[in-house]
Amino acid sequence: MNHTNQKKLVINGEIALLLKGLIIGKVLTLLVIGGLFWWLLRPRIWVSSNPSSLAIQSSNTASMTMFAFQTIADIPVGSFKYGGSTAWAHIRQLVDSQIQNAHPQLQLRYVEPTNSSPGSGSGIRMLLDGQLDFAQSSRPLTTEESTIAKQRGFTLEQRQVGIDGIAVVVNSSLNVAGLTIDQLQQIYLGQITNWKQVGGPDLPITPFAQRPEDADTMIFSSNKDLKNQAFSSQVQYVYSTTQALRQISKTPGGLYYASARTVVPQCSVKPLALGHTPNQLIPPYREPKVQPQECLHKRNQINTEAIKDGSYPLTTKLFVIIKHNNAREQQAGEAYARLLLTDEGQKAIEYAGFIGVR
Incomplete structure (x- = not known):
């Protein structure tokens, strides 16, 4: 074999090795991309560092919850403001997004007080002042709060949804x-x-x-x-x-x-x-x-x-505080309470670390 032929064989071998390397690189890239998509899209359940709290991210579980929430009728349309108890934060994180997935016409917006610390008392006060459409409380209404409501032409109802x-x-x-x-x-x-x-x-x-x-x-x-x-x-x-x-x-x-x-x-x-x-x-x-x-x-x-x-x-008991005024505020509060009292709503409350009432 002359020198020219040997040189051609070497060049051809190097090209073959280069092509082989490119093919292997593409395969590995596809595997990495495919693995990333599988990781992002796979159904999963995440358990927080507190084992008594279970946050559900499985698409299957979410669809089951949506199905249960969709059985509730008379859901009002519009944006509604709510707030109150900080203990309710765990319930808000777990259930509210699922409620709004099932009923996109019901838009819930959490509002914090501007001149006081967030809590049951400040939330009820904001409801009395017309700054909220319904409130979340981890204590009962006081006599003074009920009296103020009557003086302003409406009544307040405390509907228990948990403990x-x-x-x-x-x-x-x-x-x-x-x-x-x-x-x-x-x-x-x-x-x-x-x-x-x-x-x-x-x-x-x-x-x-x-x-x-x-x-x-x-x-x-x-x-x-x-x-x-x-x-x-x-x-x-x-x-x-x-x-x-x-x-x-x-x-x-x-x-x-x-x-x-x-x-x-x-x-x-x-x-x-x-x-x-x-x-x-x-x-x-x-x-x-x-x-x-x-x-x-x-x-x-x-x-x-x-x-x-x-x-x-x-x-203590967990209450949805409903403003009885025969208006949209009352509709929103009653609908939210009914949603939390469904089987899936009660399960969400228990997953959040509280006790259901049904």
């Missing part, structure tokens, strides 16, 4: 077994001021709370003698639960109460067991308790069984 536990959290370093409901109330009335009075260390108690007029929940609502009692001057008021948790994490004697769904999974604080008597304390979390060093990888789950059977002593 929530109220949890008490303290600084994670505090060594105390728990509190009775009476002890908790006495702390906020200023009658108990040191943790040693309830079996803890010699340490001043620093109670935090939202302002009663804005607050999501009430701890005196079950006690008629204390229902209208004012908090102690020692109570430090916070704008939100987020702010309260930050304060407690750096206050050794700090204490706060809020929706169990909101505070029990938090790593920066410790939830306390509560009871009617010192020897019958029930934790707001499922045993065994997750230790602080494990909290970044798994979270405490809500003790839904104890909340459901009534053994956990501090609970």
